[in-house]
Amino acid sequence: MNKMIVDDLKESTVLEGIPFNAAIVDRDFNVVAANSRFEQYFGPWEGKKCYAAYKGLQSPCKNCPTLETFKDGKKRVIDGVGKDVHGRTAHYVTHIAPIKDNDGKVLYVLEMSHDITESKNWLKEYNILFERVPCYITVIDRDFKIIRANERFREVFGENVDDHCYKVYKNRSRKCDHCPAAKTFKDGQIHSSNQVGITKTGERAHYVVTTAPLTRGEEEIAHVIEISTDVTQTKKLEEELQRIHAFQKALIKNSNDGILATDTDGNVTIFNPAARELLGFPDKGKPSMRDINRMFPGEYIEMMDDKEDKCVLDESIVLDKKGEEIPVRLSGATLKDRKKTLGYAAFLQDIRELKELEKEKLDAERLSAVGQTVSGLAHTIKNILMGLEGGMYMVHSGLNKDDKERTKEGWGILEKNFDKITSLVKDFLSFAKGRVPNVQMIDPSQLIKDIIDLYSDSANQAGIKLIARLDSNLKPASLDPDGIHTCLTNLVSNALDACVMSEKKNPQIVLSTRQENDTLIFEVSDNGMGMDYNIKQKLFTTFFTTKGGGGTGLGLLTTRKIVQEHGGSIDFESEEGKGSVFRLCFPRKRLPKPMVQEEKLRQEKK
Structure with a gap:
């Protein structure tokens, strides 16, 4: 009877009509019948046990659900894992149903399975995604x-x-x-x-x-x-950025220096209270780009136009809203993010008080020196008066005795002392009076040429060679030509005297101009007698001179004063018996601006 049931199932279309993998298994786990879907999915089945057909095993599965259905006759649905026809792992769901005889005995088990491998893979990926x-x-x-x-x-x-x-x-x-x-x-x-x-x-x-x-x-x-x-x-980063922003905002707001920043379109993005006060803007007003072009120095505008990284001006001038000049120390910077330009910033330090203090200090030093000079004039004038009295006596006695030689000698003494007092008065007035340099744009090398022309005859008569070493690429500078001319004549005059007094063979004086690190340098060097330690210590003190009665002691003091009026400095090197070198150093950024040129520049900015 059992064989008849199986044969009937094989010959009928029931198994083929099932839309799943269908197989019939007997109590010995033999696959006795299966549809084509089963064979296509699991491979050849005839003569195989179910565990071999499904999973390629040699012995029955542990906890076999088919065996349980044979025992209790109940239907079951299970998830299974086996091997497909290609030997790949296959996931499937199997529906197990008993086939019973008329007496209710389970003769066979019908197993219908469908593939869920793809769903399992999806579930696995979902779980991995969910967890990871x-x-x-x-x-x-x-x-x-x-x-x-x-x-x-x-x-x-x-x-x-x-x-x-x-x-x-x-x-x-x-x-x-x-x-x-x-x-x-x-x-x-x-x-x-x-x-x-x-x-x-x-x-x-x-x-x-x-x-x-x-x-x-x-x-x-x-x-x-x-x-x-x-x-x-x-x-945390947002909070840190907010903290940094608040910190920087407080720094900018409370800075004593004016800070102004613009974007690349010229819109003012930062304008702190110090900048408002300095430039004279109300609480809500801001300068336009046109205002900035008018108010700020040309170097800063050039930095913005040329896309330079920075601009540092130790001394410069900005205009406030009313057009009044304000001396400032200006530092400009191009603001960048990597290579992209974000905008420009100017940091302005008001140096009006500093300039006033510097002026007061220089005036105090000058007046102090004038006081010392006046107290020292008595001795010098006394010597000159004695010379004048001696000269007058010789002239009178020569005239009374009709002694022309004595009269001539006395007149010579008078002329000599007149020259001394004239030189003394000129030097004293030059040193004592306060003066505003008459600054012009001039060629520094031309000043050297003028000095060479002035002293060439005197140097030739003394057998001294004057040499000019000029930088042909030197740009014009804003200087007071009369003041610098006075400085150079004082230095060359001293150098001539040093060469004459040394009695060296082949004496020479070298005048040179050059520029180092944006600093204009005038240099006067000689191979004369040089100076010892004591002389060098007294060199810039009032009324000190190495020329005996032929000097007033005010020449170098006057020279230093003029150099300081230009924002420069004077230094020297000297070695006894070998000569001396004097340098006038003028940082171009500290040079005073020619008033005409400055006004012209500002008009162009408007």
Whole structure:
């Protein structure tokens, strides 16, 4: 009878009509019949046991569901894993049903299976994604209990599945206000919000949560999935940036120096109170780019036009809103992000008080020196008067005695002392009076040429060679030509005297101009007698001279004063018996501006 049932199944179209992999198994686990779908999926089956056909095994499976159906006659549905016709792992769902005789005895078992390998792979990938995604993922029910949570969530908030979400996330005892999950349960829509939770270690965690309904078409939403992105580090960076911004804003606002910044379109983006006060703008007013072109020095405007990185002016002039000149120390910078220019900034230090103090200091030094000079004049004038009295006596006695030689000699003494007093008065007045340099744009090398022409005859008569070493690439400079001429004549006159007094062979004086690090340098060197230590220490003191009665002692003091009026300095080197070198150094950034040229430049900016 059993064989008849199997034969009937084989000959009928029942098995072929089943839209799954179908097979009939007897009590000895032999596959006695199967449809073509089964053979296409698992391969040849005839003469095989079910465990060999399904899984390629040599012995029955442990906990065999087919055996259980033979025992109790119940239907079963199981997930199985076997090998397909190509030897690949296959996942399938098998429906097991008994085939009974009239007495209810189970003769065979019908196994119908369908492939779920792709679904299993999807499920596996889903689980990997769910667990490994770098976000917090939870599934909560309508009681706001967490029924599933991913690995990232468990690492941060702990193994608290089955607890309320507000307890796990925030250590709260009741539901959160404005809960996005509650909104999703209510309207079935997706909702997002920023939240702050407490980690299992007690630290604050900032995250952005998005809630979405999990439904299979039911009318009531049973579950909601929450996906949260941790933004704690971003929040910390935001807070740090806010702190830095507030700190920098306070620095800019409270800086004593004026700060003005513009973007690449010339719009003022920073204009602190010190800059407003310095430039004379009301609380809400800002200078336009046209104002900046008019008010700021040309070097700063050139930095903006030429896209230079910086501009540093130790001394410069800006105009306030009313057009009044203000001396400042200006530092300009091109603001960049990598290679992209963001804008330009100017830092302005008001040096009006400093300039006034410098002027007062120079005046005080000058007046102090004048006082010392006046007190020292008595001795010098006394000597000159004695010379005049001696000369007058010789002239009178020569005239009375009709002694022409004596008269001539006495007249010579008078002329000599007249020259002394004239030189003394001129030097004293030049040193004592305060003066504003008459600054012009001149060729520095031309000054040297003029001095060479002036002293060439005197030098030739003394057998001294004058040499000019000039920088042909030297640009014009803003100088007072009369003042610098006085400085150079004093130095050359001293050098001539030093060469004459040394009695060296081949005496020479070298006058040179050059520029080093944006500093204009005039240099006068000689190979004369030089100076010892004591003379060098007294060189710039009042009334000191190495020329005996032939000098006033005011020449170098006058020279230093004129150099300082130009923002420069004087230094020297000297070695006894070998000669001396004097240098006048003028940083171009500190040179006074020619008034005509400055005004012309500002008119052009307008």
